[in-house]
Each structure stands twice: as structure tokens, then as C-alpha cells.
Amino acid sequence: MTATRAPARSGPVTRRPRPAARLLRLELRHNAMLWMMPVAVALFWFTAERKTLATPPLWSLRAAGMQLSAVVAFASPVAGAAAWMGSRESRRRTTDLVNITARPRPGRLLATWAATTCWALVAYLACLAVVYGVTAQQAAWGGPLWWPAVVAAACLPALTALGFAAGTLVPGRFTAPLVALAAFFVLALSTQLIHGSQSYWQISPVVTGAWDIGPDPGVATFYAYLPDLPIAQVMFLLGLTAAVLGALTLPTGSGLRSLRRSAVAITTAGLVVAGTAVALAGTGRLDAHGMIAIPALHDAASDRPLRYTPVCSHTAIPVCLNPAYASYLPATEAALAPMLDQIAGLPGAPARISQTPATYRQGPGNSVGIGLAGSSISGAPPVLHLLLPVQLPGPALTAGELAGQLRSITGPSIIASVTGDGPGASEAQHAVTTALLMAARVVPSHLPSPQTPTAGNGGPPPGAGAGGERYVGSAPGSPGFAVAQRFAALPAAVRRGWLTQHLAALRAGRISLGQLP
Amino acid sequence: MTTGEARAVPAVAAGPGAPRRTAPSRAGVRLARLYATSRRVPAAVAAIAACALGLRLALTGHWDTYGALQLPLVFETAAAAAITATAASPLGEPERVTGRWLPYLRLAATLALTAVAIGALAAAGTGTHLAGGTLDVARNLAGITGIGLLCAATISGGLAWIGPAAFLIPGAYALYTQWHHPALTTPWLWPGRPPHDLGAAICAGLVFATGVAVITARGARDLPDEQA
Numbered sequence: 244m245t246a247t248r249a250p251a252r253s254g255p256v257t258r259r260p261r262p263a264a265r266l267l268r269l270e271l272r273h274n275a276m277l278w279m280m281p282v283a284v285a286l287f288w289f290t291a292e293r294k295t296l297a298t299p300p301l302w303s304l305r306a307a308g309m310q311l312s313a314v315v316a317f318a319s320p321v322a323g324a325a326a327w328m329g330s331r332e333s334r335r336r337t338t339d340l341v342n343i344t345a346r347p348r349p350g351r352l353l354a355t356w357a358a359t360t361c362w363a364l365v366a367y368l369a370c371l372a373v374v375y376g377v378t379a380q381q382a383a384w385g386g387p388l389w390w391p392a393v394v395a396a397a398c399l400p401a402l403t404a405l406g407f408a409a410g411t412l413v414p415g416r417f418t419a420p421l422v423a424l425a426a427f428f429v430l431a432l433s434t435q436l437i438h439g440s441q442s443y444w445q446i447s448p449v450v451t452g453a454w455d456i457g458p459d460p461g462v463a464t465f466y467a468y469l470p471d472l473p474i475a476q477v478m479f480l481l482g483l484t485a486a487v488l489g490a491l492t493l494p495t496g497s498g499l500r501s502l503r504r505s506a507v508a509i510t511t512a513g514l515v516v517a518g519t520a521v522a523l524a525g526t527g528r529l530d531a532h533g534m535i536a537i538p539a540l541h542d543a544a545s546d547r548p549l550r551y552t553p554v555c556s557h558t559a560i561p562v563c564l565n566p567a568y569a570s571y572l573p574a575t576e577a578a579l580a581p582m583l584d585q586i587a588g589l590p591g592a593p594a595r596i597s598q599t600p601a602t603y604r605q606g607p608g609n610s611v612g613i614g615l616a617g618s619s620i621s622g623a624p625p626v627l628h629l630l631l632p633v634q635l636p637g638p639a640l641t642a643g644e645l646a647g648q649l650r651s652i653t654g655p656s657i658i659a660s661v662t663g664d665g666p667g668a669s670e671a672q673h674a675v676t677t678a679l680l681m682a683a684r685v686v687p688s689h690l691p692s693p694q695t696p697t698a699g700n701g702g703p704p705p706g707a708g709a710g711g712e713r714y715v716g717s718a719p720g721s722p723g724f725a726v727a728q729r730f731a732a733l734p735a736a737v738r739r740g741w742l743t744q745h746l747a748a749l750r751a752g753r754i755s756l757g758q759l760p
Numbered sequence: 761m762t763t764g765e766a767r768a769v770p771a772v773a774a775g776p777g778a779p780r781r782t783a784p785s786r787a788g789v790r791l792a793r794l795y796a797t798s799r800r801v802p803a804a805v806a807a808i809a810a811c812a813l814g815l816r817l818a819l820t821g822h823w824d825t826y827g828a829l830q831l832p833l834v835f836e837t838a839a840a841a842a843i844t845a846t847a848a849s850p851l852g853e854p855e856r857v858t859g860r861w862l863p864y865l866r867l868a869a870t871l872a873l874t875a876v877a878i879g880a881l882a883a884a885g886t887g888t889h890l891a892g893g894t895l896d897v898a899r900n901l902a903g904i905t906g907i908g909l910l911c912a913a914t915i916s917g918g919l920a921w922i923g924p925a926a927f928l929i930p931g932a933y934a935l936y937t938q939w940h941h942p943a944l945t946t947p948w949l950w951p952g953r954p955p956h957d958l959g960a961a962i963c964a965g966l967v968f969a970t971g972v973a974v975i976t977a978r979g980a981r982d983l984p985d986e987q988a
Contacts, residue, residue: 275919282922286929293933293942319925327919334918416800416848417807420841420921427928428834435827638941 263350270358276403279324280366287316287370295374298639299460300381301567302388303468307451307458309374310391313367314398314448318430321363321399322406323423328359329410330418349492349502356407356488363399371395384551384566388463390473391451397480398448402426404487411491440529440605445472446479446521453529455609461634462533464567465600467545471537472527479520486513529611533603553597556580559587562596562629571633574642578649579657581683586661589739590746594624596657601634619660627657650685655716658683663750664716671754674723674730675742677716681731682738726759733760795865799846804873807842811835812880819888829891829935832881833928833951836900839877841924844908846873847980848917856979867976874905874968895955900931903950903964909971917980 271277295308332338341351375387406422436444437454445454450472452462463469489510493503523537530536532546553563556576560583564572579596586592602616613635620627632648633640640648655676659665664676717723730738741760748754796802815835823831846869849855855862878901882894890897904924911923934944934952944952947959954960 279922282926286926289930290933293937293944294940316929319928320922323921323925416845416918417803417842419918420845420925421807421838423921423925424834424838424841424928427925427932431932432827432831432834435821435823 262346263354266346266351266354267357270354271361274324274355274358274362275327276321276324276359276362279320280362283317283320283363283366284370286320287313287367290316291370291374296377298458299633300378300383300570301460301464302378302382302385303463304458304460305374305378305382306388306391306468307462309371310395310451311449311458313370313395315427315431317363317367317395317399318402318426319423321359322402322426323419324363325356325359325403325406326410326419326422328355329407329412330414331355331410333414347499347502349506352407352411352491353488356403359407360400360403363403364396367396367399382567383569385464388468390468390470394448394473394476394480397477397484400484401480401487404484404491408487408491438608440527440535441525442527443521443525445527445535446476446524448476448480450476452534453603453605453609453611456533456611456636459533459636461601461613461636464549464565464634466532466534466548469530469532469534469536469541469545471540472524472535474540475520475523475527475537479517479524482513482516482518482520484513486510486517489513529603529605531602531604531616532600533611533613548600555595559583560593560596562598564598564631568598568631568633571631571642571645574646575631575649578646579654582650582654582658582680582685585679585683586658589661589742591625591750592661593620593627593657596627596629598631598634599628601630619656627660629653629657654683654685655680662746663752669752669754670717670723670756671726671759672749672752673717674727674756674759675749677724677727678730678738680716681727682735723756726756730759791861792865792868795862796869798850799848799869801846801869801873804842804846805876807845808839808873808877808880811839811842811877812884814838815881815890816884816888819885819890825939826936828889829938830932832885832891832897833900833931833935835884836881836897837904837924837928837931839881840901840904840908841921843870843873843877843905844912844920844924845917846870847909847912847920847975849980849982852982862979863976866979867972870905870909870972870975874902877901877905892955899955899961899964900951902968904928904931906964906966906968906971909975910967912980913971913974913978914981916983918983920980 291309291312295305295312298304298308332341342348344351371392375392379387406419406426409422410418430447430449433444433447434449434454436442437450440453442454444450451458452472453459486509489506489508489512492506493510523539526539527535527537530546551566554566554569554572555561555563556572556579558576558580562572562575562579562583564575583596599615601613604612606612615628615630631645632653633645658679659676662668662672662676662679664672717727733741737760742749745754812835815832818831818835847866859865878894878898881897881901882890884890885894885897892900904927907923907927908920912920915922930944930949931951934949937943938952947953947957947963950957950960950964
């Protein structure tokens with residue numbers, strides 16, 4: 244036999260994928276989450292379309308609503324699918340078969356978990372892209388808030404890790420449904436335990452701010468979105484994921500000793516990070532701008548107001564709004580114009596009406612006081628600070644509903660701030676305010692209570708006016724009402740002339756009912 | 761040996777060591793017991809009891825409006841998922857071919873478990889403020905069980921939980937919209953309707969009847985290489 248030298252094989256060299264990548268690719272192709280994606284997306288869309296996308300196009304509202312909807316909609320399908328994948332080896336009776344393969348058990352498990360997480364993230368990112376894409380087209384001002392998106396994204400690996408661990412450790416036909424429903428139960432109903440802004444339970448990824456206010460249109464519009472709570476939530480979720488995955492590789496027969504040491508280290512580190520995050524969440528407090536501030540994570544630069552160029556109306560007294568609320572300007576202008584015509588140019592009347600941020604104050608339990616900080620009129624020339632009803636938590640208002648509240652509450656409050664009307668004012672002040680409203684053809688629907696509106700367990704607050712002075716007016720049938728009717732019937736020039744001359748005295752309470760023309 | 765010869769063989773006289781024919785009633789009981797064991801019916805009953813206990817414990821706590829309304833629905837869904845989990849067969853095709861009593865066993869097991877679940881959850885709510893009351897429990901549980909049974913017949917016995925788990929979210933959202941308008945008023949989302957709503961009861965009953973009929977006639981779908 245003659246030995247011959249075989250020539251070196253020439254030709255294209257195909258690079259085989261690394262075993263880990265090949266395993267991941269196989270797991271991606273044979274993963275239950277792939278088939279669960281339409282379910283998760285449909286559930287998200289079912290709530291998001293009606294709830295999140297039905298809110299006014301403000302980034303703060305849409306981002307917070309998206310976080311809540313995504314976490315709740317994805318919880319059951321993702322955790323259930325992960326549990327189903329975790330119990331696969333037991334279901335198919337291949338545990339012994341795969342235990343003798345060259346791949347260590349942690350690697351196999353992590354590949355399955357990673358594939359499940361990947362599909363969950365793909366589905367979530369698709370939903371996120373749609374919600375943010377639609378919002379970007381509709382929003383008049385501002386940009387995407389990424390922290391809520393990151394929190395919801397960080398929730399998915401934690402859900403898959405918990406579900407996968409349950410399926411691996413306790414395989415059985417009841418495991419996947421139990422995990423799916425437990426995930427929903429814990430996420431949707433654990434918030435019952437939140438009491439006030441200093442609650443450890445705020446670590447739940449469904450919490451986007453002060454609980455029971457919910458996504459609030461007045462938050463993160465005048466001031467930057469505070470990432471304090473989202474940072475703590477992401478820390479908790481990543482720590483939880485690491486701890487669960489690390490613990491999953493701890494049981495005996497999991498491979499090399501170094502691998503076990505690494506698993507112990509990862510589990511410990513994960514628990515420490517998650518515990519720290521919970522402790523940090525417990526130190527949170529509701530700040531004046533309606534967001535949860537955590538002192539250890541707080542950046543003082545976030546407290547500075549955002550710069551913006553207001554959009555103003557062409558009324559007798561310009562009404563200037565934050566550009567994020569630009570879509571409400573036509574309704575605001577139409578509702579307030581008749582009343583502003585009555586007071587424009589009078590001594591003490593505002594030269595401009597400017598939308599201002601609401602101030603938040605933690606009340607007992609989960610209640611939150613919301614109102615204006617300081618006086619409603621300040622500066623020279625005087626500027627009246629306006630709180631739009633849409634800045635307050637509660638059901639989203641249509642343009643017609645907003646206009647109705649402005650006409651019946653905010654407008655009369657603006658006139659009252661000029662006449663000095665209020666609970667302690669004179670009969671003449673009540674009568675003049677009523678007369679000016681009659682002249683503007685406005686009939687207030689109700690008398691607002693003098694207390695600061697409160698949101699909390701009792702539900703959303705009533706629409707608030709400009710704050711400060713409140714309209715009281717003259718009751719129908721009273722002598723003041725008759726005087727008001729007489730005063731309103733005067734020619735506009737006569738009425739204005741009298742007011743220009745006597746408004747200061749009227750405000751000081753030196754004009755009696757009988758002195759009115 | 762020909763067929764005729766085989767037929768001519770006399771029956772073996774029953775002796776002390778020969779297998780005895782069991783009485784029909786005892787055989788029926790044994791068959792039901794074997795069926796229940798193979799479908800993990802005892803575990804399902806334990807799960808239902810755990811749901812009832814969990815609901816009872818939860819109802820002793822303080823819940824706001826959101827929680828009080830949605831809490832029973834979660835436990836009803838969990839009980840329904842436990843019932844549908846018994847639809848999967850560990851024996852597959854051989855049992856399907858040879859077991860002529862299977863449809864009756866499936867029907868009996870499903871109806872019995874549903875009745876047990878309704879009774880257990882209603883009993884758990886006795887003396888407490890159970891939102892919706894017993895009628896709500898019966899309607900929701902029956903309807904969600906029907907969804908799970910339909911999933912068992914169409915997707916797989918092991919994955920039948922997808923239906924109840926997925927329905928929980930629109931169901932809870934329908935409850936949420938009762939005070940956050942616009943309300944979802946379709947009777948197909950029966951958890952959001954009042955307990956005496958006829959349309960919702962008809963829809964839930966229809967889904968339950970369809971699910972029971974399909975699972976009785978066809979049984980759960982088996983996935984290849986999967987052990988239930």
C-alpha cells in the first residue's frame with residue numbers, strides 16, 4: 244500500500260455557528276411563546292386601543308398607560324408560556340436523555356429561557372412601536388418617555404424567569420395555568436397594598452406614579468419625567484431575574500463547581516439588588532409635580548421646569564397654554580372669550596391668562612390634593628394662572644366637555660377674581676359677578692366647593708377652576724339677582740364705564756347693593 | 761385451528777384461580793376511578809378547594825372597588841383552568857380507540873367538577889361580600905370553563921389554560937369599564953355584566969354547552985410527543 248498525501252481541501256469554508264447560538268436558534272424555532280405572541284398582542288391591543296390610545300395625545304399619559312397595559316396584558320401569556328417551556332423535558336419524558344448530552348444543564352435551560360424572552364420582547368416592542376408611533380403623529384409637543392417603556396420591557400425577562408423556574412422545578416399539568424393566573428393576580432391586585440407614596444409595593448411594575456391617580460395628564464408636562472421610581476423598578480426586575488435564573492442552576496448535577504459558584508454569586512447579587520430596590524421604593528415620596536421622588540436616586544436637575552414656547556389665543560385677554568395642550572386651545576378660546584370680553588381692560592383685570600402646572604400634595608391614605616400653588620393672579624402686568632380641567636386626573640374630556648367646564652367653572656372664577664367675589668364678598672360683588680356672566684350669556688351650572696380638589700379612593704375630583712377666588716354670585720330670586728339683571732341690561736359701554744370707575748371700591752367692599760346702577 | 765373450532769371451545773369453568781367477572785357496578789366504579797386518576801381529577805378537586813380557600817381568605821381582607829370586583833373573577837378563572845386541565849389524556853390514541861365509555865366519562869367528570877367548583881366558590885363567599893354573588897360565580901365559571909374546554913379540543917389538552925387565562929384580561933377590563941366609561945356592554949364579556957343579565961347568562965351558557973359537547977364528543981386534542 245502506498246501512502247499518498249491528500250491535498251488540502253480547497254473551496255469555500257462554511258463557518259458553523261457556535262453551539263450556544265445554534266441551540267438558541269433551535270429554541271427560537273420551537274418555542275411556545277412564538278405561538279403565544281398573537282394572544283399577547285391581541286390582549287394588549289384590546290385594552291390599549293380603548294384605554295391608552297383613547298387618552299389625549301400627551302406623552303406622559305400615553306407612556307404611563309402603555310406601561311400599565313403592557314405589563315398586565317403580557318403577564319399571563321408570557322409567564323404561562325415560560326412555565327410550559329420549563330416543563331417541556333418532563334412532558335416529553337426526555338429529562339434523562341438530555342441530561343447525558345454534552346451541553347451543561349444551565350446552558351440548556353438558559354437557551355430555552357432566552358428564546359422565550361426574545362419572542363416576548365419582540366411582541367412587546369411591536370406593540371410599543373405602534374403606540375409610540377401613533378402618539379408621535381398626534382402629540383403636539385414633547386417626545387417619547389422611554390423609562391415607562393424600559394420598565395415594561397424589564398418586566399418580561401422577570402416573568403419568563405419566574406414562569407420558567409416554576410415549570411422546570413414543578414412540572415405538571417396545573418403548573419402553567421397556575422403560573423399564568425398567579426402572574427395576573429400578583430401584578431393586577433398587589434397594588435391594593437399601596438398606602439401613600441412611601442410604600443414598598445410601589446416596586447410593582449404596574450405602578451407609574453402616585454397610585455389611585457393613575458396616568459395623570461398634569462404630570463411630566465411642565466416638569467421633566469422623574470426616573471426615580473422606574474430606576475428602582477428596573478433594578479428590582481433585573482435583580483429578580485438574575486436571582487431566579489441563578490437559583491435555577493443551583494440544584495445538584497448542574498455541572499462544574501465553578502458554574503455552581505457563579506450561580507450562587509449571581510443569585511446572591513440578584514437578591515441584594517432586588518432587595519435594595521424594594522427598600523429604595525419605600526423611601527419614595529410624592530413631589531410637588533405629581534411624581535414619585537426617591538431621595539437616593541433623585542437628580543435635582545429634574546426639578547427644573549421644562550422650557551417651552553406657549554401657544555396663545557387671540558381673545559381680548561390672551562390665553563396661553565403649554566404647547567402639549569395646543570389641541571385644547573380652540574375650545575378654551577371659544578369658551579372663555581365672551582367672559583374675557585367683559586373684563587378686558589378693567590383695572591385689576593389680568594393682562595394674560597397663563598396655563599400653570601398643578602401642585603400635588605399627599606393626603607391621608609392614597610388621596611392626593613391637587614391644586615394651584617400660590618395666588619391665582621400675580622406679577623405686573625397681572626397674569627392669571629389657569630389650571631385646565633384636563634390637567635386633573637379623571638376620565639378623559641372631549642373638547643365639548645372641556646368647553647362646558649371652562650364655561651361653568653373656570654370662566655366664572657376668572658370674573659370673580661376681578662370683582663373680588665368669593666364666599667366672604669359683599670352682595671354687590673356677588674351681583675356684579677352675576678351681571679357680567681349674564682352679559683356674557685353664561686349660566687354657571689353649579690357652585691364649586693371652596694376645598695382643594697382631591698383624588699383618591701373616592702374617585703376622580705370634580706373639575707377645578709382657576710383656583711383662588713371662587714364664584715359665588717347672587718341666588719335667583721334674591722335682591723342681588725334683581726340688581727344683577729338690571730346691571731346686565733345696561734349698555735356695555737355704560738357698564739364698562741361704571742366698572743372702570745368703581746371696581747377698586749367694589750373689590751374693597753365699599754360699594755353696597757343699592758349703589759349699583 | 762379454524763374459526764369454527766375456536767367458537768366450539770367451551771367456556772372454562774370458574775375455579776378458585778380463574779379470573780372472575782366483576783359486577784357491572786363495581787366495574788363502572790373502577791373505570792370511573794381509573795379515569796379520574798388518569799386525568800388528575802383529585803388534583804383538580806384539590807386545586808378547586810385551594811381556590812375556594814384562597815377566595816375566602818382574600819375576602820376577609822380590605823379591598824377597594826377595583827379589587828373587590830376583580831378578585832372573584834381571578835379565582836373563578838383559576839378554578840375553570842383546573843377543570844379544563846383534566847381534559848388532557850395521558851394515554852392518547854389507544855384509549856380513544858378502545859374506550860367506548862370515554863364520552864360519558866368526560867361528560868360526567870366535566871359536569872361534576874364544574875358543579876363542585878361552583879359550590880366551593882359560592883360556599884367560600886358565604887357570609888362575606890362576594891361581588892356579584894352566587895349567580896355571578898355560576899355564570900362566570902361555567903362560561904370560562906366552556907372556553908377552556910373549547911381550547912382543549914382545538915389547541916391541546918395541556919394548553920387549554922390559554923383560553924381562561926386570556927379571557928381573564930378582557931373580563932377584568934370589562935369590569936373596570938363599568939366605572940371608567942365607555943363601558944364594554946357586550947354580553948360575550950359576561951364578567952362585566954350584572955348577575956341577572958339574561959344576555960350574558962345565555963352567552964356564558966352557550967359557550968359552556970358548546971365546550972362540554974365538543975369535549976364529550978371528541979375529547980382533548982393530543983399533541984405528539986407530549987405527555988399530559
